[in-house]
Amino acid sequence: MPSHLRNTGGTDASGDLVTPSTAPVPSVVTSGPEPVRTITASTDVAQTNAPVASGATPGGLYAPLEGSGAVVPHTGTPTISLRNVTVIYPAQPNKPALDNVSLDIYPGEFVFVVGHSGSGKSTFLRLLTRELKATKGDVIVAGQNLTKMRNWKVPYLRRQIGTVFQDFKLLPDKTIYGNVAFALECIGKPRSVIETQVPEVLRLVGLAEKMDSFPDQLSGGEQQRVSVARAMVNRPPLLVCDEPTGNLDPAISLGIMKLLDRINQTGTTVVMATHDREMVDSMRRRVIALEAGEVVRDQERGGYGFYDAL
Amino acid sequence: MMPSNIGYSLREAFTHIRRNWSTCLGAVVTIFLSLFVIGVFILGSNLVSNLVGSVEDRVTIQAFLNDGADQAAVDAYKAKLEGWDNVESVSYKSKDEALQEYRETMSNRNAEDAVAALDGQNPVPASLVVKLDDPQQVETTANKIVADEEFLAIADTPDNAAASVQYGKETVDRLFSVTNYIRIGAAVLIVLLVFVAFVFINNTIRLAISARKREIAIMRLVGASNSFIRGPFVAEGALEALIGSLLAILSLQVGWSFLKPQLQSSLQFLSFELSPTVVTGCYISLVLVGVVIGLFGSAIAMRRYLKV
Numbered sequence: 001m002p003s004h005l006r007n008t009g010g011t012d013a014s015g016d017l018v019t020p021s022t023a024p025v026p027s028v029v030t031s032g033p034e035p036v037r038t039i040t041a042s043t044d045v046a047q048t049n050a051p052v053a054s055g056a057t058p059g060g061l062y063a064p065l066e067g068s069g070a071v072v073p074h075t076g077t078p079t080i081s082l083r084n085v086t087v088i089y090p091a092q093p094n095k096p097a098l099d100n101v102s103l104d105i106y107p108g109e110f111v112f113v114v115g116h117s118g119s120g121k122s123t124f125l126r127l128l129t130r131e132l133k134a135t136k137g138d139v140i141v142a143g144q145n146l147t148k149m150r151n152w153k154v155p156y157l158r159r160q161i162g163t164v165f166q167d168f169k170l171l172p173d174k175t176i177y178g179n180v181a182f183a184l185e186c187i188g189k190p191r192s193v194i195e196t197q198v199p200e201v202l203r204l205v206g207l208a209e210k211m212d213s214f215p216d217q218l219s220g221g222e223q224q225r226v227s228v229a230r231a232m233v234n235r236p237p238l239l240v241c242d243e244p245t246g247n248l249d250p251a252i253s254l255g256i257m258k259l260l261d262r263i264n265q266t267g268t269t270v271v272m273a274t275h276d277r278e279m280v281d282s283m284r285r286r287v288i289a290l291e292a293g294e295v296v297r298d299q300e301r302g303g304y305g306f307y308d309a310l
Numbered sequence: 311m312m313p314s315n316i317g318y319s320l321r322e323a324f325t326h327i328r329r330n331w332s333t334c335l336g337a338v339v340t341i342f343l344s345l346f347v348i349g350v351f352i353l354g355s356n357l358v359s360n361l362v363g364s365v366e367d368r369v370t371i372q373a374f375l376n377d378g379a380d381q382a383a384v385d386a387y388k389a390k391l392e393g394w395d396n397v398e399s400v401s402y403k404s405k406d407e408a409l410q411e412y413r414e415t416m417s418n419r420n421a422e423d424a425v426a427a428l429d430g431q432n433p434v435p436a437s438l439v440v441k442l443d444d445p446q447q448v449e450t451t452a453n454k455i456v457a458d459e460e461f462l463a464i465a466d467t468p469d470n471a472a473a474s475v476q477y478g479k480e481t482v483d484r485l486f487s488v489t490n491y492i493r494i495g496a497a498v499l500i501v502l503l504v505f506v507a508f509v510f511i512n513n514t515i516r517l518a519i520s521a522r523k524r525e526i527a528i529m530r531l532v533g534a535s536n537s538f539i540r541g542p543f544v545a546e547g548a549l550e551a552l553i554g555s556l557l558a559i560l561s562l563q564v565g566w567s568f569l570k571p572q573l574q575s576s577l578q579f580l581s582f583e584l585s586p587t588v589v590t591g592c593y594i595s596l597v598l599v600g601v602v603i604g605l606f607g608s609a610i611a612m613r614r615y616l617k618v
Contacts, residue, residue: 129531151617158533169528186534188315230532 071286071300077143078104079238079269080128085137087123087293097123099293100137105271107237110264112280113273114304115290121273124290125242128271129161130154142238159187162231162239162268166246168223170215176202176226177211183230201233202226205259221252228259232268239263241272245279253279280304319541323549326518326542334550337514341554341603342561344507345596349562351496352592356584358492371440371452371477374466377405379436383464388438390460396451398441408434435466446486452477504603507551511607515547519615526615536616544608551604555597562593 080103087098098120105111113121126132127139130146139146142160149157170179177198184194202208205225215223224244231239241260245253257279264270274280280287280303287302288295297305327334375384384402391400403411409432440455442448455461456471465474519526529539566584573582 152536155530155533155535158531160533163531169524169531171525171528182528183532185318186529186532186538188538234532 072106072109074104074106076107078140079107079109079142080105080271081138081140082127083138083140085127085134085139087120087127087132088135096135096293098127098134098290101293101295102137103288103295103298105269107269108264108267110261110270110283110285111272112283112285112287112302112304113271113290114275114280114287119290120293121290122242123293125240125271125273128238128240129158129163155187159234160236160238162228162234162236164224164227164231164239164241164244166243168215168220168227170223170226170230172215175212175214176207176218179215179226180230180233183233187234189234197233201229204232205229219252220248221255224248224252224256225259228256228263232263237268239268239270241270241274243274244272245274245276250278257283277304315538315541316545319545320549322542323546326522326546327549330518330521333514333517334546337511337547337550338554338557340510341507341551341600342557344503345555345558345600346561348500348503348599349558349592349596351500352595353562353566353584353589355493355496356588356592357582359489360583371442371448371455371475372403373438373440373455373461374435374474374476375437375464376466376468377435379464383460384436384438387460387464391438391440391455394451394454396443396447398443400441401439403437403439405432405434405436408436448477504599507554507600508603508607511547511551511604512611514550515543515608515611518543518546519611523615539616540609540612543612544605547604547608547611548601549604551600551607552597555600558596558600559593 082101082103085098085101086096088096101120101124113124115121123132127134127146128141130139130141130149134147137147141157144153144157146157171182174182180198180201181194184197189197199208199211202211205228207222207225207229210218210222215226218226228244239260244260245256248256253276260270260272261283284301284303287297287299287304289297289299289302289305388400388402391397409428412434440451442451452475456475461474462468462471465471467474526539570582
């Protein structure tokens, strides 16, 4: 098995991102005629949507998701570590977007980042992929200090981080297969790897039959699953999501959340910015709340909060 | 600059050119016209300097000798002149030869009367004809001869040595100033045309980039290296420039093969031969200039989109 297919516990091939040994080890079998990913088991996300959609109607709140909410022990080297990070945009020199923020996120965690618009959520996420440089302080991702990182190294950092956005960012003139394959083509993977890995990850997100469709033939939820597939196809140890359910209806959102949850259970660290109160409340994972650029709450098994503000 | 994805880049570039052929056509035509005009200037200035060269070859210094000059002294002085730095060769023209030449020139000008009036005498002095390595130095060398004591001894008019030394001063000066102006003008024009072609390629690639902004954003998102992102665009610029330069070469070749017989037949006394080395060199440099313009034009257009 090529080492880049792995996202196993312990030190991975690059030696950077470490997932805890308690996490289930996904194994990818590429030798057989049809690759099988054990973590997908028999559950297909596409099938799980319908019953939940009907069940969500009476109370309006989701039932807590099965198998989620486990507190990940804070051991080992943090995947993400912010040390007194301040970000000041030139347009607003007196109002820092992040103000002296320090926090650690450990391998295998599922972290919600919540806060009002303008509280600094997106700034935080953009720091992680080095779309933005901290004005002051150190951002350490995968053992690398992004504040000091040379520009030419940034693409290699991003290969270890999957990103999902509210607006999907799919290419309209490429098929679903093409969109996911594009992510591997861009980093120079050989065709043989692309041909095995892309159908596999599309099966993981439950879109194996829609491989040859184009994005505008798919529903919003399906498009978002494609973008999750694209983020995961290279098996990154860290997944960063910026309001992935922002313009999806609650039932579809739940499908996406289940998908992300399952990805998390394979050992992938997930950081997700969201406004979806019910989702956060039902998932009961670590919640980091930002307000005016400061961390006002960092809570294991937390809720969305901010009830007073509404 | 070229990454490992040359095949991918070229495929992408071809696809894009096919899909946006009208924009790309603009770039190709601009490159083609610029390189064509540059080629015309290079070949043209070569032609002119060939013509001028044949005239320059005729720029010689004539040092007229006294009729009574001692033949031994003349030979000695001839040997001395041949030893000078800039002198290519020195030949002795006797009185008879000079008269013969005079007759021919005069009859060419239909002035047989003047020849007849000579009436058996020979007033034309013998002379030393000095050919120079560098025709531009003609004045210096002439002055050197005038100032030479040894020459005074055998000069036709020892009182006024300057009158004994002749060279086509004004012709030479005019010729040189004209050819220099032509050279400067051609150089300036070539620089301008290269700049125009560069700007145009740059612009075309800019359009191509803005049409594919989303794609570039996603490429950066998934961690494509800068050289990978740059690849298709640089390949496109280079391809357009290559097509343009090949068109320019083709039309130069065709145009010259039509023009040359006509020039030759109307101006028979001049030679319109261009040496194959010059022509090949010109074509190769056109392709090189074109490709360099394409590569740099697109690479510079990309720069803004590759900032992390």
